Amino acid sequence: MNPSQTIVVKVGTSSLAQPETGKLALSTIAALVETLTELRQFGYHVVLVSSGAVGVGCSRLKLTEKPKKIVIKQAIAAVGQGRLIRVYDDLFTALNQPIAQVLLTRRELMERSCYVNAKNTFDALFELGVIPIVNENDTVAIEELKFGDNDTLSALVASLINADWLFILTDVDRLYSADPRTFPDAKPIKVVNSLELDKLEIKAGGKGSQWGTGGMSTKLTAARLATSAGITTVITHGKKPGNLLKIIKGEDIGTKFEAQLNNDNARKRWIYYGLLPRGKLYLDRGAVKAISQKGKSLLPAGIIKVEGEFDSLEAVQLYNESGQEIGRGIVNYNQEEIDKIKGNHSDKIPELLGCHGAETIVHRDNLVIN
Template sequence: MTGHANGSSNLTVVIKLGTSSIVDEKTREPILSNLTLIVETAARLRKDGHRVIIVSSGAIGVGLRRMDEDERPKHLPRKQALAAVGQCRLMSLWDSLFEHLRIPVAQILLTRNDIADRIQYTNAQNTFSELLDMGVVPIVNENDTLAVAEIKFGDNDTLSAITAAMVKADYLFLMTDVDCLYTANPRNDPSAKPIEVVSDISSLRADVSTSGSALGTGGMGTKIVAARLATSAGVTTVITRSSKPGNIHEIVSYLQKVREDPDAASALAPPPLHTRFLPAETPIHSRSFWLLHGLTPHGNLYIDSGAYAALLKKASLLPAGVVAVDGHFGQQEAVRLFVVEKRSATALDGDFPSHAEEPKEVGRALVNYGSKEIDLIKGARSSHIRTILGYADSEYVALRENIAFFIESEISSGSASPALR
């Protein structure tokens, strides 16, 4: 599988298209002119030796048109039925357009359940790799026909970031209805200035946003979250205008020339307007990314600062370091990790955690015991586990290889981050 951008001419490019890029908001008709430009852009990238993946929304939007319905339904079974109708027609459309250029495509439908198991996650990576080696353009979408809230990615921006991390992409393009991020909403603030490069996503102000479309589920906020996920995995993430798909090829070509010869930048024509989120200097490993973003946490573990310090030094989590448990979860399920100051046993009897403590969420863990068992052994020595539970599957609540942490700057700012230590 292609590595991250490192001067090699063979790059992996993931292009995420929202519903408003594919389906007209008023007529619900596919925007054939835009789709054709996207196909031509993918073909140009492939001609340059790059590999292309498209994350395509639009199944429900296309389903609405096919069934002559005016509004996106709120009832889940209706949404899923429309997605089933629309996905079939959407893939037929992509296949037909790419066939004109003799480029094969493949459909990949995902839910969180499909990557929650480590083996399945690895299998998905292998499938992507094989398809790209075969010269196929994978078309990825969330499996809206079956997905319920618990296993949904929430939006295709998040799905595209997880896909980009899975395939170790060099670039993730998030296509939207503006050229780039602005310091304010350019639609109603003439003083808004473009933000061309973002090296620290946590420094972005909360008011950097634009409104989303009526058909889609994501706005600019979901794109910033997606950029946070992708850049943590070493993927350069770009926001640019969806109505100008040719921008993708121009931006990739420009960045490639600058990477090969930094001094050439001044002589080159500037690329189309876009916002580029720079990748993390030390990208996280695939397994750590999976722990944070492939799994849905089912509860919370509160650990003391001493245990946290030991974990940062690569130790595993002992029951002695666990202060409290919240939620109901089973063995080998994911939980959120919070750090709190250790308190006496009597202080733990009340409502936990108290508002005064403000526990800091620091990461995720895959636990060796369920919530009931951990609640019984918390604060105890490992040698006492068998006495307390009657058995001892492990001396650890969680192994270090099954724990992943956010970076310090994100923890202190209180934002949920995909970037890991």
């Protein structure tokens, strides 16, 4: 084990709550708290991304199912979040482990100054020996700025703090070729490398449990995000949190997604993982080669199509002619301006737009290649 490492643990509602009632499974939570405290005592920096606020709120309000209206969900989350953090605080306090509550929305990661400040806050909490407990700020998050599920949130937090490990605790012991509860002959998947992850297709349900928001497909998306940021990711059983220590020691438990080599700087991680793309630019072969192989900026001459509505200084996805995403970047012009100058040399920009502007559509410092 390497106690200087940083670990993010995401626990889902299916692990925290009893499936029949939605009430908290206190014995499981206590075991999780004990394991995370032990990791902290070994010297690891630990972050817990916890679901459960809506489920706990439903239980407290004696609701038999989770509502669908966003405003009702937000109100219920406000009821449940206080109860959930109180339970964590009581259990961690019994072990003399201080915790902090960190509530995030996508907006905090989209604004560069907020992103840097969030990173600094996590670093300060680590220095103080605190375990941050993270959840989406459901009460104020608007739909277009929501993470969507805590699997995605955990991967983005892991990238933000440059973590070494991301553990996604769920209701199965590892990933299978199909749902083992429905397909008894489903094959276990123990290790997945980056090439296999891109090709991985399983019969994974799109939805989670009655009280949760994410199915196995969201966990695969989180694994793609985290491993591409250089973070080893493991899917394992949430009812057996003690296995985290065994996995770190090298035992063959759960499904391990191998980290890719990651040389991106902090700003480029923010561009790729923090920003929410607002549009798409399709590039010709010459432009793809220039930005992906030669490290050059994206010029208007290489753009063949523009999609979406976006302003200058917003993020867009970059695609090749085959429709494959090759990268992301921050644009110097809005979509109307790019539509006017696409396919032309940079020296035509003043004539086409009626004013002088940047020669590049995306400067190489604001460009991240997949």
